[in-house]
């Protein structure tokens with residue numbers, strides 16, 4: 001089922017306009033067909049009633065029950081030097097169920113904060129697209145750009161993915177009933193020895209993913225996906 005963001009809610013219907021209307025037309029959805037509408041943290045099953053050049057009207061059939069992650073997952077992601085990789089991470093993290101993404105500045109990450117601030121609108125758009133694709137009713141938020149030195153382990157469980165350190169196996173983490181997990185992922189060049197130490201001293205538990213060295217974006221997706229699924233099992 002295709003999902004859309006409406007412009008407005010009427011009593012028992014939604015109005016879709018603008019870019020979203022274009023998407024609807026591209027997908028050749030016709031009156032009588034069913035679509036999902038994402039509105040204020042919920043997805044509504046709707047039937048398209050009418051479409052004209054300005055708007056589409058869809059009637060609400062029911063509010064869908066969606067399954068949400070059992071854990072608040074905060075992904076603290078060193079910003080890749082190739083900034084487009086962060087777009088991929090934003091997209092994947094939204095699909096996987098990450099609640100909050102913190103762009104992290106490290107010795108070997110992308111470091112221009114001003115450039116990052118200009119990307120927020122783009123990230124918002126990517127998040128919305130990923131929500132539609134994944135059928136996710138609630139957005140992922142992107143927090144303040146943070147330097148590694150300012151980082152605090154403010155989740156119930158705090159881990160750092162570190163391929164240089166003999167950390168514990170991710171599968172052995174006991175996260176049942178843990179309400180929040182912070183997971184730190186390094187940049188392409190990895191953390192420096194000092195940074196690895198600093199993170200451990202701050203209280204982030206080192207975890208190594210077996211068996212190989214992954215790209216930063218792969219490590220983020222695998223780590224986040226495992227945590228969310230472990231929390232749910």
Ligand code: SAH
Pocket residue numbers: 160161162163184185186187188189190191207208209210211212213214215216217219220
């Ligand atoms: N250039 C480094 C690799 C860095 S990988 C090297 O040559 O070793 C980028 C980031 O992904 C790492 O800092 C770490 O956070 C994460 N990562 C990649 N593979 C990992 C693994 N096997 N276990 C844990 N973290 C990993």
